[in-house]
Amino acid sequence: MGSIVLFGPPGAGKGTQAQRITEHTSLPQVSTGDMLRAAVKAGTAIGLEAKSYMDRGALVPDDVILGLIEERIAENDAKNGVMFDGFPRTIPQAEALSELTEITHVLAIDVPDERIVERICGRLTCGTCGTVYHDVFNPVPGDGCECGQYVEKRRADDTEATVLTRLGAYHEQTSPLASWYEERGLFHRVDGDRAIDDITTDLLYVLQ
Ligand code: AP5
Numbered sequence: 001m002g003s004i005v006l007f008g009p010p011g012a013g014k015g016t017q018a019q020r021i022t023e024h025t026s027l028p029q030v031s032t033g034d035m036l037r038a039a040v041k042a043g044t045a046i047g048l049e050a051k052s053y054m055d056r057g058a059l060v061p062d063d064v065i066l067g068l069i070e071e072r073i074a075e076n077d078a079k080n081g082v083m084f085d086g087f088p089r090t091i092p093q094a095e096a097l098s099e100l101t102e103i104t105h106v107l108a109i110d111v112p113d114e115r116i117v118e119r120i121c122g123r124l125t126c127g128t129c130g131t132v133y134h135d136v137f138n139p140v141p142g143d144g145c146e147c148g149q150y151v152e153k154r155r156a157d158d159t160e161a162t163v164l165t166r167l168g169a170y171h172e173q174t175s176p177l178a179s180w181y182e183e184r185g186l187f188h189r190v191d192g193d194r195a196i197d198d199i200t201t202d203l204l205y206v207l208q
Helices: 014-025 031-044 044-054 062-073 091-100 115-119 160-174 174-182 196-207
Strands: 003-007 029-031 083-085 104-110 122-128 132-134 187-189
Touching: 003 014, 003 031, 003 187, 014 029, 014 104, 014 196, 029 031, 031 044, 031 062, 031 083, 031 132, 044 122, 044 196, 062 083, 062 091, 091 174, 104 122, 104 174, 104 196, 115 132, 115 160, 160 174, 174 187
Parallel strands: 003 083, 003 104, 029 083, 104 187
Antiparallel strands: 122 132
16 A cells, blocks of 8 residues: 545644544554654754744745655655655645655545634644544543543644634645646545544545
8 A cells, every 4th residue: 555645724634534544544644743843842953943934834844844754754664655644735745755655545624714713723632642632523531531641732833823824824835736636636535524533434435
């Protein structure tokens, strides 16, 4: 099997669905957003460079992202393919990726802009295992995260002002990738304005 791309605007549910789909495909989730946040937390040179872009909701330069990806997909667990979450986000990133691994499916989660702010501003992430929750739409279970170690965490870039900048970057720089992948016969669109379980069912159906 090759690799899969989960595509969609900020807050579409890419991370939520990636965590579910990896259980069925055994492809590891590779999230450039998570990798960048880890680099920021560790205070590496890449983290320091990326932080200024992330804090204002702008895309991090392609060369930084591609360096991270090349290193990640050289790891042993990626040899049968991976599930990309939040990558590629520009046409140069997609072109470079096509030289590194075979993409078999691009799964686009469609969500209207008016839903995005409420989704992102209500997001909670488990500080231990990374499971994503939502204040209203996907609450943390009464006895905490299923990993047993739930620590509530809100992302630094999950503010209304930053979300609007991230949406702008999506429409200007990332959405042109839809037709780029459509031309290559790889693009599958799923309605993401529904219950989380229904979206998972549709995504798994496409992968079958
Ligand atoms: P990144 O971390 O990738 O953020 P993003 O693309 O903005 O996406 P999110 O993680 O915010 O949303 P998601 O689609 O994963 O939704 P989630 O499942 O969490 O990137 C952050 C930054 O890093 C970027 O701004 C950029 O600076 C940089 N960056 C990263 N990759 C880059 C790249 N390739 N190139 C350049 N720069 C890059 O769900 C959101 C919320 O909604 C959750 O609370 C969830 O519980 C809830 N939810 C999910 N599904 C549903 C549903 N069906 N109904 C109701 N609620 C739902």
